Amino acid sequence: MLKNxxxxxxxxxxxxxxxxxxxxxxxxxxxxxxGIEPTQSGFIFSRMQVAxxxxxxxxxxxxxxxLAKSWSVSKDGLLWKFDxxxxxAFQDNTKxxxxxxxxxxxxxxxxxxxxxxxxxxxxxHAVNNTIEIKLSSQFSALPAYxxxxxxxxxxxxxxxxxxxxxxxxGTGAYQIKSLTAPxxxxxxxxxxxxxxxxxxxxxxxxxxxxxETRSLMIKxxxxxxxxxxxxxxxxxxxxxxxLNTTIVTIPRAKLLKVNLASFxxxxxxxxxxxxxxxxxxxxxxxxxxxxxxxxxxxxxPSMKLWNNTNIKxxxxxxxxxxxLLDKAGWVLxxxxxxxxxxxxxxxxxxxxxxxxxxxxxxxxxxSQLKEVGIDVKVLxxxxxxxxxxxxxxxxxxxxxxxxxxxxPNPLGTLLQDYGRGGADWGAMNxxxxxxxxYLAQLRKKDNKDLHNKITQIMYEDLPVIPVAWxxxxxxxxxxxxxxxVDPFELNYFxxxxxxxx
Amino acid sequence: MKxxxxxxxxxxxxxxxxxxxxxxxxxxxxxxxPALKIAAGRYGPDGVTAEIAQSVRMExxxxxxxxxxxxxxxxxxxxxxxxxxxxxxxxxxxxxxxxMGYSLYLAFFSFLLSLIFAIPLGIxxxxxxxxxxxxxxxxxxxxxRAIPPFILGLLLMYIFSIYFxxxxxxxxENWKYLVLPSLTLALGLAAVSNRLxxxxxxxxxxSSYYAYGKYKGLTDLTLINRxxxxxxxxxxxxxxxxxxxxxxxxxxxxxxxxxxxxxxHALVHAVIARDIPMIQGTVLVMGLFFIxxxxxxxxxxxxxxxxxxxKNA
Numbered sequence: 001m002l003k004n005x006x007x008x009x010x011x012x013x014x015x016x017x018x019x020x021x022x023x024x025x026x027x028x029x030x031x032x033x034x035g036i037e038p039t040q041s042g043f044i045f046s047r048m049q050v051a052x053x054x055x056x057x058x059x060x061x062x063x064x065x066x067l068a069k070s071w072s073v074s075k076d077g078l079l080w081k082f083d084x085x086x087x088x089a090f091q092d093n094t095k096x097x098x099x100x101x102x103x104x105x106x107x108x109x110x111x112x113x114x115x116x117x118x119x120x121x122x123x124x125h126a127v128n129n130t131i132e133i134k135l136s137s138q139f140s141a142l143p144a145y146x147x148x149x150x151x152x153x154x155x156x157x158x159x160x161x162x163x164x165x166x167x168x169x170g171t172g173a174y175q176i177k178s179l180t181a182p183x184x185x186x187x188x189x190x191x192x193x194x195x196x197x198x199x200x201x202x203x204x205x206x207x208x209x210x211x212e213t214r215s216l217m218i219k220x221x222x223x224x225x226x227x228x229x230x231x232x233x234x235x236x237x238x239x240x241x242x243l244n245t246t247i248v249t250i251p252r253a254k255l256l257k258v259n260l261a262s263f264x265x266x267x268x269x270x271x272x273x274x275x276x277x278x279x280x281x282x283x284x285x286x287x288x289x290x291x292x293x294x295x296x297x298x299x300x301p302s303m304k305l306w307n308n309t310n311i312k313x314x315x316x317x318x319x320x321x322x323x324l325l326d327k328a329g330w331v332l333x334x335x336x337x338x339x340x341x342x343x344x345x346x347x348x349x350x351x352x353x354x355x356x357x358x359x360x361x362x363x364x365x366x367s368q369l370k371e372v373g374i375d376v377k378v379l380x381x382x383x384x385x386x387x388x389x390x391x392x393x394x395x396x397x398x399x400x401x402x403x404x405x406x407x408p409n410p411l412g413t414l415l416q417d418y419g420r421g422g423a424d425w426g427a428m429n430x431x432x433x434x435x436x437x438y439l440a441q442l443r444k445k446d447n448k449d450l451h452n453k454i455t456q457i458m459y460e461d462l463p464v465i466p467v468a469w470x471x472x473x474x475x476x477x478x479x480x481x482x483x484x485v486d487p488f489e490l491n492y493f494x495x496x497x498x499x500x501x
Numbered sequence: 502m503k504x505x506x507x508x509x510x511x512x513x514x515x516x517x518x519x520x521x522x523x524x525x526x527x528x529x530x531x532x533x534x535p536a537l538k539i540a541a542g543r544y545g546p547d548g549v550t551a552e553i554a555q556s557v558r559m560e561x562x563x564x565x566x567x568x569x570x571x572x573x574x575x576x577x578x579x580x581x582x583x584x585x586x587x588x589x590x591x592x593x594x595x596x597x598x599x600x601m602g603y604s605l606y607l608a609f610f611s612f613l614l615s616l617i618f619a620i621p622l623g624i625x626x627x628x629x630x631x632x633x634x635x636x637x638x639x640x641x642x643x644x645x646r647a648i649p650p651f652i653l654g655l656l657l658m659y660i661f662s663i664y665f666x667x668x669x670x671x672x673x674e675n676w677k678y679l680v681l682p683s684l685t686l687a688l689g690l691a692a693v694s695n696r697l698x699x700x701x702x703x704x705x706x707x708s709s710y711y712a713y714g715k716y717k718g719l720t721d722l723t724l725i726n727r728x729x730x731x732x733x734x735x736x737x738x739x740x741x742x743x744x745x746x747x748x749x750x751x752x753x754x755x756x757x758x759x760x761x762x763x764x765x766h767a768l769v770h771a772v773i774a775r776d777i778p779m780i781q782g783t784v785l786v787m788g789l790f791f792i793x794x795x796x797x798x799x800x801x802x803x804x805x806x807x808x809x810x811x812k813n814a
Contacts, residue, residue, distance in 0.1 A: 026672075028760075032770075034542065034543060034545075034588050034589055035543070035586075035588060035589035035590055035591065036589075037543075037590060039543075039544070040543045040544060040588075112556060113544075113553060113556060164590070180599065180762055181589060181591070181596075182589075182762070182767075182770070183673075183760055183761075183762040183766075184672075184673070184762065206671075206672050206760055207760065208671055208672075208760040209757060209760065210757065210758055210760075212655055213655075213658070213670065213671045213758055213759070213760060216655070216658045216659065216662060216663060216670045216671070217662075217669075217670050217671055217672070219663055220658075220662040220663050220666060220669070220670050221666075222662065222669045222670050222671070222672065352546075354546060382533065382538070382541070382773075383541065383546045383549070384533060384534070384537040384538055384540075384541045384549060385533070387537060387549055387550060387551055387554070388533065388534055388537060388551075390551070391551040401546070402547070403547045406547060423550070424549075424550045424551055425547070425550070
């Protein structure tokens with residue numbers, strides 16, 4: 001009894017000593033900081049509000065003015081003007097002006113290696129306190145590109161003489177105190193932030209690759225906000241009365257990328273049969289722990305402008321799938337597999353382990369396609385294999401997770417992935433003139449009717465087969481108030497959070 | 502002593518050449534397009550495309566012949582320049598300095614902690630062979646050696662961070678953050694070393710000089726102090742030197758579980774991303790440390806055993 005009490009006393013003293021130090025607010029997530037170049041790691045500086053872009057987004061993903069207080073386009077749609085906000089200070093006390101914006105936006109790395117390379121930009125110039133962007137063809141979604149993290153605006157002192165970034169000095173609510181790449185960044189409040197002072201003084205971001213470790217860190221209150229928790233951990237975290245869980249559907253979909261030039265997959269009946277053979281609801285319920293993630297189209301219902309409500313949920317229908325395969329000439333033999341021209345219906349399906357649910361979904365798909373006589377070999381490798389096999393045209397089927405809103409307007413990703421010629425992370429050997437026509441129209445002017453026409457074409461033609469949507473689970477300590485979760489993951493809105501004392 | 506130093510210096514020079522050559526060849530032999538892997542390391546899954554990989558290839562001159570690339574890397578090395586990371590663009594030497602510091606702390610405390618567990622347990626088990634402590638030590642040694650570090654790590658986090666809430670589960674701020682990763686590694690190390698210490702102690706206690714001491718009427722404690730520890734230490738120290746391999750291997754896994762920014766974690770990422778300068782630099786520094794550890798092991802064993810001093814003279 002005495003020994004037991006002594007042990008308790010020792011543990012209590014240890015606990016008190018360890019609790020004495022005041023803690024920073026600690027944010028954890030799986031993303032590593034692979035350097036300070038914005039085209040690589042700008043996402044972390046943008047999310048943590050160290051640096052800002054010309055255009056910003058609210059928590060619903062709507063475009064709002066950022067470092068540009070307004071923007072306009074000429075009547076011919078070829079000249080865009082962004083008025084740069086006055087009285088904005090960088091964290092080194094230098095002032096923001098159009099010249100420094102021009103310097104940032106005309107960096108070779110940005111124009112050639114970031115998402116801006118897809119834009120028909122002819123020139124970017126500072127005129128008075130305005131940035132003028134001249135295009136060679138109309139592009140209605142242009143402002144959304146200037147919300148992308150790679151376009152963060154940094155102070156002149158962030159660059160060396162050769163224009164290489166040596167420090168990250170932005171205009172955001174927080175400035176960098178220390179950076180230990182690839183795992184940690186310590187921030188302190190920037191009191192001269194143009195939007196006013198943030199509520200919390202010190203914030204630390206720690207990259208924690210293992211999902212299990214992130215769960216234990218938030219559960220033990222070592223972390224205050226944890227991003228991207230695994231579905232399997234959420235059940236126990238939701239039960240914890242000291243934690244808040246927020247789950248939002250994000251514009252990211254798990255898709256089967258299909259090579260339409262493949263002997264096996266070129267027939268639309270086969271692609272439809274594969275789609276019907278999938279038990280999306282159970283895969284979403286069992287593997288992703290949320291049956292609402294079963295995807296019948298590219299965009300989830302939360303993306304109201306792009307989700308097509310005319311498309312009904314796709315239920316597994318083995319009978320119909322078998323009929324379609326029969327129609328396509330694939331004959332079921334006694335070994336349980338289908339054959340055509342003495343060729344067995346066997347496919348290889350590439351996927352990768354970076355997103356832990358993909359290999360599990362791939363094996364579920366393998367087993368479901370076996371039910372209709374298709375032999376699938378699952379290859380779990382690096383995601384670069386998908387890019388390589390796309391390039392040399394050896395890919396048959398790939399299960400991938402694709403961010404549909406690399407910028408806050410999905411048109412950017414659609415143009416990139418489903419435009420003429422397809423793309424590494426989009427269509428492969430797919431041609432649909434109607435689709436290309438609608439995309440070209442959208443480049444000029446946004447139109448909701450065209451969104452529906454595009455999603456309908458994709459539903460009917462299946463250049464990719466949607467499997468599931470994705471969600472972002474954020475768990476925070478209950479003392480954190482006013483936490484907003486941005487489905488586009490551009491901003492963590494840390495300046496808005498408050499501490500409940 | 503002089504002989505040991507000369508041997509080690511020659512070893513270091515050979516090792517530098519060998520490591521840079523072997524790591525270069527191994528990287529070249531790996532399947533897949535290096536430009537694609539480097540682009541993936543920089544821009545992640547959503548940003549990597551064949552077109553970006555091509556621009557990386559042009560930027561880094563990856564289309565050079567293998568022989569030319571090897572000569573270039575050797576030339577850099579002989580200029581004592583480890584180059585720049587192909588992913589972060591930072592100087593390799595700066596990255597290694599930061600990461601090595603964290604890993605050395607981790608390795609040192611793990612090693613120290615393992616000795617704190619293993620030495621008393623091993624000596625006591627050796628002196629009281631087949632006693633209850635020996636049997637318990639045997640059971641736990643098998644258990645801790647058999648449990649993979651990532652499971653052990655999660656268990657320790659659960660016990661100390663969730664249940665007792667006295668230690669942080671992951672990260673790196675101060676000494677508290679070192680305890681659990683060090684303990685994870687130390688338990689695996691001590692699991693083997695305590696058995697080895699026990700066997701060495703047993704061997705010594707079965708020797709004729711040990712029996713003679715007993716017949717002289719020396720107490721157990723005096724016997725262990727005078728004749729046991731020193732004689733048993735020779736083989737144990739040689740083994741502990743070899744354990745540094747386990748330490749390096751263990752650090753890789755433990756650093757990933759505990760989000761610790763050490764060299765093991767960096768090496769794994771460098772291999773995945775084909776960051777050749779980073780791989781060559783890291784492996785080189787690790788190799789040099791291994792030689793340094795072996796050097797100290799030789800020194801200590803030759804101090805403990807005069808016969809080795811004569812042999813090496």
